[in-house]
Amino acid sequence: xxxxxxxxxxxxxxxxxxxxxxxxxxxxxxxxxxxxxxxxxxxxxxxxxxxxxxxxxxxxxxxxxxxxxxxxxxxxxxxxxxxxxxxxxxxxxxxxxxxxxxxxxxxxxxxxxxxxxxxxxxxxxxxxxxxxxxxxxxxxxxxxxxxxxxxxxxxxxxxxxxxxxxxxxxxxxxxxxxxxxxxxxxxxxxxxxxxxxxxxxxxxxxxxxxxxxxxxxxxxxxxxxxxxxxxxxxxxxxxxxxxxxxxxxxxxxxxxxxxxxxxxxxxxxxxxxxxxxxxxxxxxxxxxxxxxxxxxxxxxxxxxxxxxxxxxxxxxxxxxxx
Numbered sequence: 001x002x003x004x005x006x007x008x009x010x011x012x013x014x015x016x017x018x019x020x021x022x023x024x025x026x027x028x029x030x031x032x033x034x035x036x037x038x039x040x041x042x043x044x045x046x047x048x049x050x051x052x053x054x055x056x057x058x059x060x061x062x063x064x065x066x067x068x069x070x071x072x073x074x075x076x077x078x079x080x081x082x083x084x085x086x087x088x089x090x091x092x093x094x095x096x097x098x099x100x101x102x103x104x105x106x107x108x109x110x111x112x113x114x115x116x117x118x119x120x121x122x123x124x125x126x127x128x129x130x131x132x133x134x135x136x137x138x139x140x141x142x143x144x145x146x147x148x149x150x151x152x153x154x155x156x157x158x159x160x161x162x163x164x165x166x167x168x169x170x171x172x173x174x175x176x177x178x179x180x181x182x183x184x185x186x187x188x189x190x191x192x193x194x195x196x197x198x199x200x201x202x203x204x205x206x207x208x209x210x211x212x213x214x215x216x217x218x219x220x221x222x223x224x225x226x227x228x229x230x231x232x233x234x235x236x237x238x239x240x241x242x243x244x245x246x247x248x249x250x251x252x253x254x255x256x257x258x259x260x261x262x263x264x265x266x267x268x269x270x271x272x273x274x275x276x277x278x279x280x281x282x283x284x285x286x287x288x289x290x291x292x293x294x295x296x297x298x299x300x301x302x303x304x305x306x307x308x309x310x311x312x313x314x315x316x317x318x319x320x321x322x
Contacts, residue, residue, distance in 0.1 A: 007038035007051050014066045017080075021072035029070040033063040035084045039070060039096070052096035054080060062086040069131070071113045081131050083108040090133060092144050100144050102151045106135035110170040114141075114194060115178065130194065132180050134167035139182050141194055154197040159186040169214040173238075175221035181238065183211035189224060189238045203238040213284045217318065218302055225304050225316075227281035233306055234274045235316070279310035 011032040020026045024044030031037040037054035065085040073079050077095040084091075085107045092100040114130040129144045130153075137159040142151045159165035167184035173191065179200065180192040187210060189203040209229040217223040226234040284306040304316040 007040050009036065009038070010034070011036070011063060015068045017068050017070045019070045019072055019078065021076065023076070025072070025076070027070050027072065027078040029068050029078075029080050031066045031068040031082050033066060035060045035066050035082060035087065035091070037066075037068055037080060037082050037093070039078050039080055039093075041078065052078070052093075054082065054091075054093050054096065055098070056082075056084070056087075057089070057091045057098050057101040058087075060084060060087050065109070067108065067111045069111055069113045071115075079113065081111055081113055083111040083133055085109065090131070090142065092131075100151065102142060104133060104135050104140065105155070106138070108133050108135055109166055109168055109184075110134035110182075112170045112172055112180075114172055114180065132170050132172075132182075132194070134170050134182060134184070137161050137165045137167065137184075139167060139170060139180065139192060141180075141197070156192055156197060156199065158182055158190040158192070158199060159184065159188075168210065168212040171214050171216055173216040173221050173224075174218070175216075175239075181214055181216060181224065183214040183226065185210040187211060187228075189214065189226070191238060201239060203236075203240065206236065206238075207234050208232060213281070215284060215286050215304070218286065219300055219318070223318075225284055225286070227284045227306060229280065231276040231278075231280060231308075232274050233277065233281060233284065233314070233316075235304075235318070236273070275314075275316075277306065277308040277310075277314055278312050279308035282307045282309055 007030055009032040011034045013030050013032050015031050017029045026042040028040045029037060035056040039052040040049050042049040067083045068080060070078050070080045080093045082091045088104045088107055090102045091098055111133045114132055116129060131142050133140050138155045138157050140155045141153040143153050165186045167182045170182045173179045173181045180194050181189060183189050187205055187207050189206045190199055191201040193200045207226050207228045211226050211228045213227045215225045222237050222239050224238050284304060287303040301317055301319045306314045
């Protein structure tokens with residue numbers, strides 16, 4: 001494998017994000033502990049890409065966690081949003097230019113760009129202007145175009161405020177007309193409606209320990225992937241239809257058994273699975289859905305990849321039969 005381009009950071013990289021538009025262009029973004037970001041743009045033909053450097057809107061006095069998300073808009077320019085923990089600020093960039101700086105109430109711990117919502121309630125992939133940010137036990141919704149209240153639209157408490165229950169992960173779910181999902185120390189998957197600004201569903205005790213990564217399936221949006229602070233990775237439905245757990249969760253030696261993902265028919269699946277890795281999970285991501293070996297039978301597949309602190313990578317393949 002030959003690298004197509006290289007983005008060099010002077011400090012430790014904190015977050016990565018990838019977005020692909022309809023024409024096949026890919027934007028790979030990264031941010032370091034000083035809030036300096038890079039967006040690498042790769043053409044569809046596989047030629048060498050270009051790099052956009054994203055400087056913070058103001059100097060960062062203390063290094064720490066920073067999160068980034070990237071999306072494409074109708075002008076074929078990538079839009080990126082960077083959240084800085086200790087600086088308590090969000091910077092939004094369009095084509096490498098900082099177009100908005102917003103101050104958060106609490107130190108942010110996760111950020112994601114939301115698809116633009118049409119008048120009919122559906123989600124439109126082009127032109128993102130809304131973003132969701134995790135602040136302590138709250139999830140805040142921001143509109144880049146809004147001038148009042150510094151751009152914040154609403155703050156929704158998703159965990160008890162009396163006890164420290166910060167949210168560690170926020171993700172967009174394509175179920176129905178689109179929802180925002182979040183998870184954290186409370187060990188619950190909470191679903192928010194960004195139109196009505198309220199909690200619409202909660203999956204309690206989804207994991208044994210605090211959850212730090214939440215991803216929703218693109219093939220079956222009612223399914224989600226969870227990894228927490230222990231060795232366990234959980235795949236299940238957040239809408240309350242989980243009735244059984246299968247996999248190699250009963251391993252006491254690190255769980256080196258082979259985990260086979262379930263079929264995910266949207267209307268029939270009513271189960272969950274969990275398996276253990278050989279160390280604590282560092283992160284999990286989903287590959288784009290693709291046609292599997294049974295494409296002639298109409299089966300679609302997606303692949304989840306997770307990495308542990310022992311430098312082991314695990315892959316989980318899930319299929320959706322038509």
